Amino acid sequence: MGLIKGNPTLTRYRVVDQLTDEFTEDFIGERLRKFAFIDIEKTSEESSLGWVELLNELSYDFQLGSFRFGPNYAFILRQDSRKLPPKILNRYYAVLENDFVKKIGRKPNSVKKKELKENLRQDLMRRCLLSTDLYEVAWLTTKNELWLAGAGEKLRANFEDLWLKTFGLTIRLLVPVTLALELVPPHRREDILELVPSLMDGK
Amino acid sequence: MSREKKPQSHQPSLEELLEGMIFLDLWQDKMFLGQEFLTWLYLTSERDEHIFELENGMQVEAWFENSLQLTYGQGPNKRSVSITTPEDPRDPDWDEAYTALGNNKKVTKGTLKIKCEDRQFRLTLPHDTLSPQGLKFSTVKDTTESDDLGKAGKFLERIATTADLFSILEGLFNLFLSQRLTEAWEEEELPRLKEYLSKRK
Numbered sequence: 001m002g003l004i005k006g007n008p009t010l011t012r013y014r015v016v017d018q019l020t021d022e023f024t025e026d027f028i029g030e031r032l033r034k035f036a037f038i039d040i041e042k043t044s045e046e047s048s049l050g051w052v053e054l055l056n057e058l059s060y061d062f063q064l065g066s067f068r069f070g071p072n073y074a075f076i077l078r079q080d081s082r083k084l085p086p087k088i089l090n091r092y093y094a095v096l097e098n099d100f101v102k103k104i105g106r107k108p109n110s111v112k113k114k115e116l117k118e119n120l121r122q123d124l125m126r127r128c129l130l131s132t133d134l135y136e137v138a139w140l141t142t143k144n145e146l147w148l149a150g151a152g153e154k155l156r157a158n159f160e161d162l163w164l165k166t167f168g169l170t171i172r173l174l175v176p177v178t179l180a181l182e183l184v185p186p187h188r189r190e191d192i193l194e195l196v197p198s199l200m201d202g203k
Numbered sequence: 204m205s206r207e208k209k210p211q212s213h214q215p216s217l218e219e220l221l222e223g224m225i226f227l228d229l230w231q232d233k234m235f236l237g238q239e240f241l242t243w244l245y246l247t248s249e250r251d252e253h254i255f256e257l258e259n260g261m262q263v264e265a266w267f268e269n270s271l272q273l274t275y276g277q278g279p280n281k282r283s284v285s286i287t288t289p290e291d292p293r294d295p296d297w298d299e300a301y302t303a304l305g306n307n308k309k310v311t312k313g314t315l316k317i318k319c320e321d322r323q324f325r326l327t328l329p330h331d332t333l334s335p336q337g338l339k340f341s342t343v344k345d346t347t348e349s350d351d352l353g354k355a356g357k358f359l360e361r362i363a364t365t366a367d368l369f370s371i372l373e374g375l376f377n378l379f380l381s382q383r384l385t386e387a388w389e390e391e392e393l394p395r396l397k398e399y400l401s402k403r404k
Contacts, residue, residue, distance in 0.1 A: 002338075003365070004358050009336040012369070016218060055354055070359055138362055147365070151336065173226070175332050176240065176376075177233035181221075183377045184384065186214035191384050193220075197235040198383075198393060199307065 002149035003074075003136045004054070011156060012174040013146040014182070015139070019169075028073060028167075029062045035166040036060035037078045044125035047081035049158055051166070057134055073139040077148070077159055082128040084121065092124060093117055135159070146171055230331075237330030238274070240379045241310035243396065245271070249297070250399045257374035258381070264318040265375060268325070271300050273308035284308065301403045317371055324368050333372065340364050 002008025037050030037060050053059045053066045054074045067075050096116055100108050108116060135150040137159075148159050156173070163171060172178055180192045221229075245267050247255070253266040274283045286299050304310075310330070317324045323341035340361065382392045 003361055004354055007337045007339050008365075010334050010338065010365070011332065012334050054358070069355055069362075072359075072362060074358065140362070140366070143366070151332070151334070172221075173230075173332075174334070175230050176237035176330070177229055179333065179373070179376060180233075180236060180380055181217055183373060184380055186217075188384055189214075189217065189220055192233070192236075192380075195233065195236070195383070198239065198388070 003138060003147070008136075008149045009151050011148040011151050011159075013148070013171040014174055014178070015141075015144040015146055016170040016172050017168075018144075019141065023167075025064055025068055029064060029067065031166050032062040032067060032075060033060070035162060036062065037080075040080055040082075041130060042126070044122040046083075046125065047079060049077070049079045049162060051162075052076045052078045052134075054136065057132075071140070071142050073141065075137055077135040077137055077150075077162065079133045079135075079158070080130045081133075082125060082130050084124050084128055089117070089121055089124060093120055096120055234277075234331060235309075237333050238309040238311055239383070240333070240376055241313060241328065241330050242304065243379050243383075243392075244315075244375060245300075245310050245313065246304070246396045246399060249403075250396075255375060255378060257371075258377060259374065261319065261371075261374065263371055263375065264316075265371075266316055267310075267313040268316045270314045270327075271297075271310060272312040273300060273303040274311040275306065275308040282308070283311070297403075301400060304400055317368070319367075319371055322364065322367060324371075326368075328372075333376065335368065335372075338365070338368070 002010070032051045035050055037052045038048050040048040051060065051062075052075065053062060054069075054076055055066070057076055057078055059066070062075075067073055093116070097108065097113075100112075100116065107113075135148055135155065137149070138147045140146070146163075148155070150159075160171065163169070174182075177192065181189050184192060244265065248266045253264045255263045255265055257263060270285065270287045272283060272285045274281060276282055284299070284303050286297070286303070288297070312327060312329045315324075315326055315328045317326075324335075325339040325341075326335035327337050328335060382388050
């Protein structure tokens with residue numbers, strides 16, 4: 001977590017596209033519901049990624065008022081995932097194959113082996129415990145800014161992909177070069193693009 | 204490159220300027236900007252007793268406390284050194300850092316403390332994003348309130364405080380850029396920093 005509790009690590013974006021009149025609270029709620037988190041507790045799915053409410057990560061109804069905080073919108077990117085170590089799968093498959101040989105009198109052919117392994121994998125996946133990761137998102141509409149309480153390449157890619165699917169708005173990661181291009185007057189932007197490293201040693 | 208360009212009548216928008224550029228290439232190509240900024244911030248802070256006056260007139264105290272990471276080169280030639288000082292955080296022993304800087308390493312990450320009016324922040328600042336990691340606020344208490352109104356209030360308070368921090372970080376970065384983009388960088392600021400560094404090595 002981060003923005004409500006604890007010490008956040010943040011990734012910062014600029015929302016490049018201007019918000020049109022279409023972006024009412026109703027519309028935003030509808031889009032959040034469309035790409036809300038889907039519970040995979042009772043399935044054999046490996047992972048699920050979607051939006052949940054900021055103040056209740058178990059809820060994804062997005063009723064009016066649950067995602068608007070003053071001039072800002074806020075929600076959580078929730079990712080549930082489970083992992084089945086190959087060692088576990090191989091261990092149980094060896095038992096299954098042994099039973100198959102006893103029953104049929106020969107080893108399964110490659111097609112049967114694939115089928116047995118996939119069924120077993122799904123069965124074991126259902127029994128694996130899920131782990132949940134939550135990343136708060138704050139959308140500061142008055143500043144056209146977006147904060148993700150988390151960092152890392154994979155998280156950024158997942159977030160950017162889901163954000164685009166949900167709202168269709170282009171965002172730009174704020175890193176030194178993009179921040180510099182925003183901070184300097186427009187006539188100095190080319191200078192930023194032409195900069196080369198300078199030596200800062202004591203020689 | 205002309206250092207003092209005059210504004211032209213038509214300036215392309217930022218989106219027009221970036222059109223056709225591959226973001227990751229641009230980010231990688233200008234990665235040195237964050238390193239130079241952190242190096243400048245560290246040396247200037249040590250030299251000027253942690254005080255910075257931002258362009259909006261605001262006075263900010265900023266200094267690196269306890270830990271610094273310095274790096275030379277990129278890819279397989281990359282060499283990094285991490286320095287942690289358990290001493291008095293306001294007066295840590297940075298000898299190793301000065302030696303590393305003298306060997307052309309640049310600051311790539313550090314624990315930064317910022318004081319501005321009644322606000323205090325402690326954060327780790329990496330050069331690649333200049334976005335805070337492990338941000339601690341001194342003016343906003345951690346919420347233990349269970350009701351939604353209390354949580355929402357704290358959330359808004361933390362949003363506002365974080366926005367203040369970003370504004371201070373931008374102010375510091377802008378201060379660096381305003382020197383970096385002028386001839387005074389090569390002619391005045393860089394020699395001053397090098398002189399300070401050679402005295403401390």
